[in-house]
Amino acid sequence: RELWIELGERSYPIIIGDGLLNRLPQALSDRGMGTDGDLFIITDENIAPHYLSGLEAALKEQGYTVNSFVVPGGESSKSLKWYENIMTEAIQLGLDRKSVVIALGGGVVGDLAGFVAATYMRGVRFVQVPTTILAHDSSVGGKVAVNHPLAKNMIGAFHQPELVLYDTATLLTLSDREIRSGLAEVIKHGLIWDEAFLNWCDEHADALLKLDAESLSYALYRGCEVKASVVSQDEKEAGLRAILNLGHTIGHALEAVAGYGELLHGEAISIGMVGSARLAEELGYPATIVERTQSILERYGLPVRIPKHLDTDAIMAAMMRDKKFKSGQMNFVVPVEIGKVEIQTGISPTLVRSIVDDLK
Numbered sequence: 001r002e003l004w005i006e007l008g009e010r011s012y013p014i015i016i017g018d019g020l021l022n023r024l025p026q027a028l029s030d031r032g033m034g035t036d037g038d039l040f041i042i043t044d045e046n047i048a049p050h051y052l053s054g055l056e057a058a059l060k061e062q063g064y065t066v067n068s069f070v071v072p073g074g075e076s077s078k079s080l081k082w083y084e085n086i087m088t089e090a091i092q093l094g095l096d097r098k099s100v101v102i103a104l105g106g107g108v109v110g111d112l113a114g115f116v117a118a119t120y121m122r123g124v125r126f127v128q129v130p131t132t133i134l135a136h137d138s139s140v141g142g143k144v145a146v147n148h149p150l151a152k153n154m155i156g157a158f159h160q161p162e163l164v165l166y167d168t169a170t171l172l173t174l175s176d177r178e179i180r181s182g183l184a185e186v187i188k189h190g191l192i193w194d195e196a197f198l199n200w201c202d203e204h205a206d207a208l209l210k211l212d213a214e215s216l217s218y219a220l221y222r223g224c225e226v227k228a229s230v231v232s233q234d235e236k237e238a239g240l241r242a243i244l245n246l247g248h249t250i251g252h253a254l255e256a257v258a259g260y261g262e263l264l265h266g267e268a269i270s271i272g273m274v275g276s277a278r279l280a281e282e283l284g285y286p287a288t289i290v291e292r293t294q295s296i297l298e299r300y301g302l303p304v305r306i307p308k309h310l311d312t313d314a315i316m317a318a319m320m321r322d323k324k325f326k327s328g329q330m331n332f333v334v335p336v337e338i339g340k341v342e343i344q345t346g347i348s349p350t351l352v353r354s355i356v357d358d359l360k
């Protein structure tokens, strides 16, 4: 499957399919990235043992000069420290403007490598080879970043890839939890934009959880397509793009309070999406939205309740610290029907608090 993302003046393909990894050399040259530019692959220690040497060999065989950098697995690698280490390596290798940075990994590697590509010599070409389901989300939109110790994603840029090559076979080595968590974002794309796709996700839950290649490739394709529809209408985050944050206001607060690691991102937003549906119900929208949201998430084995030991005060405080809230007013993305969301402003913190308590 191939999907072209059109953003402003630029466009790039997302190619999705089973066993595509060894087609990277061809895809690079098709996109004008020939062997005159050195390749710099950035990946992490959990991915490298499975896929790195095969990919390097395939590229070298076609005449590419390939260098690789492996960071530790996990969010802590999205840091200025690892960014600097990678920059040091890039300079020592003598990489120049013709070089291409390749992210082989999930959202962490994608964001980190993307920020390297955006800033090395004021920007070099960037290619994504996503290896998680969640990374379908980060492969569209061009947001790249590292974290600051005080706040996530605070240091970043917009930098679009030249190409995204998504091999569904690489997803087979993901843990069961990572699979479910990534699928939460796929479900989110159905909830915000496309009831028919949500129904499809419901019907194909077993196939997706078993990582059936054909079903996965459609789910990732449609997820990317929905995100692209939203982002292309709002590339620099003026308004519409906020609907992608369904479930994220509560979800980010839960992640922060639980300490990163206890709840995976998709698990946190799963709970957050149920919270937003509850909020919709309180605002007068049909209760069936809550039932439908909850039942599909449960079918995917995703959590729909806030772990009891997480303190409500701490969750509320984390939400109020969120940069999106000005002067005590809360804004929320709420589902007003299945497949359609709206941004509701001026939500009272008391109401949100009662929903948080209820969700425990």
Ligand code: NAD
Pocket (backbone or CB within 6 Å): 044, 045, 046, 047, 050, 073, 074, 075, 078, 105, 106, 107, 108, 109, 111, 131, 132, 133, 134, 135, 137, 138, 139, 140, 141, 142, 143, 144, 153, 170, 171, 172, 173, 174, 175, 178, 265
């Ligand atoms: P991740 O990249 O940390 O991957 C999750 C875990 O799975 C890691 O331990 C990783 O080493 C391992 N892993 C990855 N691929 C594997 C494979 N094929 N086989 C075995 N193990 C594998 O996490 P993620 O969930 O992919 O991404 C989360 C990050 O994405 C966050 O930092 C988030 O901020 C970012 N993100 C960015 C955007 C964006 O628009 N730029 C959108 C959504 C999320």
Ligand code: ZN
Pocket (backbone or CB within 6 Å): 137, 185, 248, 265, 269
């Ligand atoms: Zn998310």
